[in-house]
Amino acid sequence: MMAMLEIQHVHTYYGNIHALKDISLNIDKGEIVTLIGANGAGKSTTLKTISGLLRPRHGTIQFEGEDLTRYLPHEIVAKGVVQVPEGRRVFGRLTVTENLEMGAFAITDRQVISKNLERVFALFPRLKERRHQVAGTLSGGEQQMLATGRALMANPRVLLMDEPSMGLAPVLVDNIFDTIRQLHADGTTILLVEQNARIALQVASRGYVLQSGVILLNDTAENLRMNEMVRKAYLGES
């Protein structure tokens, strides 16, 4: 039985910088898997390669039995592999509602779009209050809600989240992770990229540790939390 998303022996380059070196990872349906690593480890590069923004030089990315490397980024979104980008990247001059509509760009059925909109507003009532506001004037926490909601508008089958906790106050980080748990409970499959290993290993069932473009460790979240090296390097314990 094949995993829902299966990345095998992927090598990605920026010019002649070898950013991903033989990365393999897989995610089963309904799982939360985390990918942790320090700055510059290649976490965003991994997600961009899955999303088709970067082409791997070698390797395959199978999603439900199809090779994603043959598709363009917008086609990959239409298949249900959707990314919440690092740093949120909301469209600052578009309103909250317009941002959410852009998230649903791959969907043409208006009824589905308005159903998704209701769902996102139910998940983030704050966004509903501010739906006519221009996204550039939202607070950091609200922008993260918007970035997450925007991705949910596309009916993701796998959600790729790139450092959702980045730059947020601890309370807001808790909020975002509550949302992640809730999405998981609703059956969404999530690949969670984090530098905040502590919190990522709390929500995920399994994890990969990435260092300088190489997968160093691959284990259950519990084992990773116990791992000596992880505790020293990523959990800040001695």
Added chain:
Amino acid sequence: MLKKWRRLKERITPTDIVMWVIGGAILALIIWGSTATIAAGRYNSHHWFDFVIFGLAQGSIYALIAMGYTLVYGVLRMINFAHSEVFMSGPYTAYFVAAAFYRSDFLDQHPFISLLVIFLVAMITSAGIAFLLERIAYRPLRAAPRLIPLITAIGASFFLQYVFRGLYGSGFQAYPVVKIFEGEWAFGEFRILRFHALVIVAAALLLAALYSFIQRTRIGKAIRAVSEDKEASYMMGIDVDKMISTTFVIGGLAAGAAGVLYALMFKQVHFFMGFIPGIKAFTAAVLGGIGNIPGAMLGGIFLGLIESVGPSLFLDGLGIIAPYQLKDAIAFTMLVLVLIFRPTGILGERLAVKKA
């Protein structure tokens, strides 16, 4: 107090002072000239009314062309210098349709159908040229340094000029006059040339349609999203290349329509006709803040008005003999002034995107 002054002094460079002196001098000249003109009373309200109407007609044409510059700048961050040829290609091609209609008398028997066909031919031609331009000349250079597509645009501009010269000849062609738009309409004591009214109304409708397309439709919103952040747009499932193509097509449609209005107003077409209005519309887009859509519209109308009212108002009172000859000089002085004092355009800075 003293400290504050010193800090201020450190921040002001000699260049700043020279710039402000130049700015102040120009402002003083404008005020002096305007006062003198009004005091001399050489122009009455009818004259001013005519200037304003002409300025609005001219300006709304600039506004339509400026949309193309600003939209393309938005999605590609480049100035499409070949846009003036996109503008020329439409009315020049439609000229042959117009001339055929004129010869067969169809033009005066069915003026509205004729105009509709002329507009459609021009808009489709300009949009097609814009589409091909992006596909063939700009898309392969998407990843190149920014100077390269800019130089390519200038090359494409010459290329298109000479292609159309080769196809259609190098002479001026007189655009046929539609009879029902000859003469004037009277509103009380004021009179408007009919074709000026036609230009203003048609341009206003087109601008409104364009604006609501960009603001309200799914594609329009996606174009704005691509203008802000291409990579995030890809992540949303937006087909960025298609949106860029669409942007060129929309700019082309607007330019083609503007071209017909221009040809109806000045009653001729020529392979080089795009150059001056193109550069004026570029000025208008810069005035409004390049990339800013309402800005381009307002910038165009503002420039048209300044060009039309300005020479008489500012220069006549200064004793300049043929002020109207200086209208282009006024337009380009505006461009230089804006670039020096407000590079973000008269509408001011675009909404700052908070990177929280």
